[in-house]
Amino acid sequence: MSTEKYVLRTRILKILLYVFLLILVAVILFPVCWLVLNSLKTNQEMFLNSLSLPKKWMFENYVTAWNKGLVSYFANSIIVGVLSIGIILALSSMMAYGLTRFNLPGSGFLFILVLGGMALSEQVALVPLYKILQAVKLYNTRAALVLPYVAFRIPFTMFLMRSYFISIPKELEEAAIVDGCKSWQRFTKIILPISKPVLASCAIVNLNHVWNEFLFANVFLENKKLMTIPLGLMTFQGDLKSDYVVMLSGILICSLPMVILFLCMSRQFVRGLTSGAVKG
Amino acid sequence: MKKKTNLAPYLYIIPGLIMVLGLVYIPVIVNLIYSFFRLSSYSSSMKFVAFDNYRRLFTSDTFPIMIRNNIYYCIISLIVQVGFGTFLALLLESKLAGERFKTICRNIYFIPSLVSLTAVGLMFNFIYNPQLGMLNTLLKNIGMADLQQTWLGDKNLAIFCIIAMSQWQFTGYITLLMVVAFQNVPNDYVEAAIIDGAGPVKRALSIILPLAKEQLLVCTIITVIGAFKLFTEVYSTTVGGPGNSSQVLGLFLYQNAFLHDDMGMAAATGVLIFVITVTASIFQLKISRSGEV
Numbered sequence: 177m178s179t180e181k182y183v184l185r186t187r188i189l190k191i192l193l194y195v196f197l198l199i200l201v202a203v204i205l206f207p208v209c210w211l212v213l214n215s216l217k218t219n220q221e222m223f224l225n226s227l228s229l230p231k232k233w234m235f236e237n238y239v240t241a242w243n244k245g246l247v248s249y250f251a252n253s254i255i256v257g258v259l260s261i262g263i264i265l266a267l268s269s270m271m272a273y274g275l276t277r278f279n280l281p282g283s284g285f286l287f288i289l290v291l292g293g294m295a296l297s298e299q300v301a302l303v304p305l306y307k308i309l310q311a312v313k314l315y316n317t318r319a320a321l322v323l324p325y326v327a328f329r330i331p332f333t334m335f336l337m338r339s340y341f342i343s344i345p346k347e348l349e350e351a352a353i354v355d356g357c358k359s360w361q362r363f364t365k366i367i368l369p370i371s372k373p374v375l376a377s378c379a380i381v382n383l384n385h386v387w388n389e390f391l392f393a394n395v396f397l398e399n400k401k402l403m404t405i406p407l408g409l410m411t412f413q414g415d416l417k418s419d420y421v422v423m424l425s426g427i428l429i430c431s432l433p434m435v436i437l438f439l440c441m442s443r444q445f446v447r448g449l450t451s452g453a454v455k456g
Numbered sequence: 457m458k459k460k461t462n463l464a465p466y467l468y469i470i471p472g473l474i475m476v477l478g479l480v481y482i483p484v485i486v487n488l489i490y491s492f493f494r495l496s497s498y499s500s501s502m503k504f505v506a507f508d509n510y511r512r513l514f515t516s517d518t519f520p521i522m523i524r525n526n527i528y529y530c531i532i533s534l535i536v537q538v539g540f541g542t543f544l545a546l547l548l549e550s551k552l553a554g555e556r557f558k559t560i561c562r563n564i565y566f567i568p569s570l571v572s573l574t575a576v577g578l579m580f581n582f583i584y585n586p587q588l589g590m591l592n593t594l595l596k597n598i599g600m601a602d603l604q605q606t607w608l609g610d611k612n613l614a615i616f617c618i619i620a621m622s623q624w625q626f627t628g629y630i631t632l633l634m635v636v637a638f639q640n641v642p643n644d645y646v647e648a649a650i651i652d653g654a655g656p657v658k659r660a661l662s663i664i665l666p667l668a669k670e671q672l673l674v675c676t677i678i679t680v681i682g683a684f685k686l687f688t689e690v691y692s693t694t695v696g697g698p699g700n701s702s703q704v705l706g707l708f709l710y711q712n713a714f715l716h717d718d719m720g721m722a723a724a725t726g727v728l729i730f731v732i733t734v735t736a737s738i739f740q741l742k743i744s745r746s747g748e749v
Contacts, residue, residue: 190552197547197561204564204624207583210590214582226593267472274468286469293480295737297685299706300730301483303490303713303722306497308483327479330472359464388572390688395714406574410692413578424582427575434570442563450636 215424222420234421241426244415248401249408249430253387256318256404260325260386261379267326268333268378269371273363275334276341277349287338293331298324298391306395320396321404325386333378336448340374341367377448380441384434405430484730490723497717509724522703525615529622529704530683536623537630538675544627545634546660562635565628573625577692580621584608584693611701614694618702622689626682630675637671638664677740684732705729 214222215237217230271290275283305324309315314323344367352362368375390406397403403411409430416423438445491509493502513519544565548558568576583590584607592604607617641664649659665672687706690696696703696711705725713722 186552193547193550193552194557197553197557200544201561201564204568204628207579207590207624211579211582223588226588226590227597267475270468271472274465278465280465280469283469286473290473290476293476295734296480296484297681297729297733299685299687299709300487300726300733301480302487302709303719303726304483304486305479306713307486308479323475324479327475330476331480334472363468384570390572390574390691391710394691395710406572406688409572409574409578420582420588423578427578431571431575434572435567438567438570439563446632446636450633 211424212428215421215428217421219419219421237421237425238429241412241422241429244422244426245400245408245412246405246426246429249403249405249412252318252402252408253404256321256325257383257386259318259322260329261382263322263326264329264333264382265375265378268330269337269368269375270363271330271334272337272341273367276338277359290331291335293328294335298328302391302395305392309396315396316398316402318402321389321393324392324396325389329382329385333382336378337371337374340371344370373444373447376441376444380437380444381448383437384445387434487723487726487730490720491727492720493723494718494720497714497719505720509720512721513724513728518700518703518708521700522705522708525702525704526684526686528615529619529686530680532619533622533626533679533683534676537627538672538679541627541630542634542665542672542675544631545638546664548631548635549638549664550656562628562632566632567628568625569629571625573688574692576621576625577689580617581608581693584617608694609698611698614698614702618689618693621693630679633671633675634668637668641667673740673743677736680736681733684729684736 210226213230214226216233216235218232218234221228221230274280275287301324306315309320314320348366348370349362352366357365387404388406389404393404393407394410397407400411409427412426413423416426490502492504492506494505494509495502548562582588586592586604586606586609589607591607595601595603605613608614645663645667646659649663654662685706686704687710690702690704690707691710694702696707705728709722709725709729712718712725
């Protein structure tokens with residue numbers, strides 16, 4: 177076979193590959209563009225022809241959506257997110273440290289026990305959790321979301337941190353032991369500072385999970401003032417009835433934060449997602 | 457004094473352990489107990505009914521419908537997300553296209569999975585809307601108005617519309633996981649195969665895929681588990697309708713617990729989901745262990 181033929185074949189394959197990948201990009205982006213386009217119209221215009229360009233670009237739809245209650249949903253999501261991530265990281269890193277640094281009897285069993293929690297799904301715990309939260313008077317409070325989120329995310333996070341802590345050389349701590357540092361000081365002054373990359377990955381992946389969580393939020397909250405974004409969006413739909421364009425603007429506003437975060441920190445995102453899925 | 461230093465390390469473990477035991481394990485066990493009782497969300501009285509909840513679950517008219525829907529979701533997701541998603545990952549790892557272009561494509565495919573399920577569900581309510589939706593308007597504009605459908609309002613199509621939405625959202629997620637797995641395949645192997653004259657198809661089938669087999673298995677299992685935990689996608693679009701045509705196990709559980717006040721039945725459904733998902737997880741653990749050599 178002549179090299180000319182080979183070059184020609186490679187070129188055709190290359191063009192086909194580019195076309196195919198671009199078609200898929202269109203499949204993903206076309207619906208998004210359609211939604212953005214219609215969020216900038218009036219309701220009548222959308223009804224007439226949802227594929228046409230807006231006559232007047234209605235950026236005020238976004239302002240209306242924001243003022244119709246999205247502000248408080250965002251605030252709630254941020255509060256629940258920050259609290260959950262903080263507690264998840266604190267408890268998981270402590271646990272991973274305890275399990276890896278002391279050769280404790282039973283640590284192998286405890287590791288498997290906690291890791292096993294990863295196989296248990298939220299639905300299976302839903303009814304009893306609802307009863308428990310009502311019994312301890314936490315139903316319909318922020319704690320009703322934060323506590324279950326923390327419990328369900330510890331196994332995954334602990335698993336990620338444990339594999340990272342194992343890779344930290346023991347010598348680093350030995351010097352500190354000679355200097356008379358207690359284990360808590362070694363944990364906070366040595367281990368945590370060099371674990372920043374894994375902490376960042378864990379924070380991002382858990383934030384993505386908590387930010388988008390719907391099942392628990394839907395069941396454990398009633399008060400509109402406490403609702404997080406995914407739940408708020410469903411209520412928002414009920415409130416707006418047929419104000420479609422404002423609804424669309426609201427959905428798009430709510431989808432932006434995680435996408436922006438990903439575009440800024442895609443490396444940490446990918447690392448957290450992929451290492452977590454290895455035995456997820 | 458000595459005893460104290462021996463016990464102290466457990467203090468690192470206990471807080472997290474209490475959370476996991478108290479809010480994950482105990483509820484799952486209590487759920488199993490509840491499944492043998494009739495109970496309501498408003499009172500604390502419980503009546504032992506043995507296997508009656510299970511009998512009602514397995515003989516209910518919706519049972520075959522939801523099992524069928526969950527299985528459809530599972531099989532189609534395996535073909536599209538895992539099958540096609542892996543193929544796409546192989547294409548994104550081929551040397552034919554530029555690195556930058558491939559990274560941009562990969563990120564675009566991945567982005568839908570970052571959006572919440574409710575937001576995507578509400579978006580697709582618009583896309584499938586029979587009067588002003590994207591699909592019907594598009595069909596009208598390209599002169600194929602006779603192909604217009606009521607989509608989510610059609611009892612034969614509704615579940616497939618929901619399944620299609622999920623493929624749109626999550627195929628890029630699996631692709632990303634597989635791309636990273638392929639990048640971890642040692643370059644030496646691939647280069648040795650090139651020297652031996654193996655073409656791209658042969659390289660993919662005999663070197664890259666076998667070496668990424670564990671990740672492929674993980675993707676398969678998380679897809680299967682996801683299919684049987686299905687809830688929000690249906691809740692935010694059809695709520696199981698029209699009729700019960702798009703009912704799934706997760707939504708059935710929710711509706712029984714919080715709409716029909718039949719928490720025993722919900723618990724029995726939960727046990728069924730538990731059995732399916734835990735079996736899949738154990739399967740994953742077994743195979744990934746045997747593949748470690």
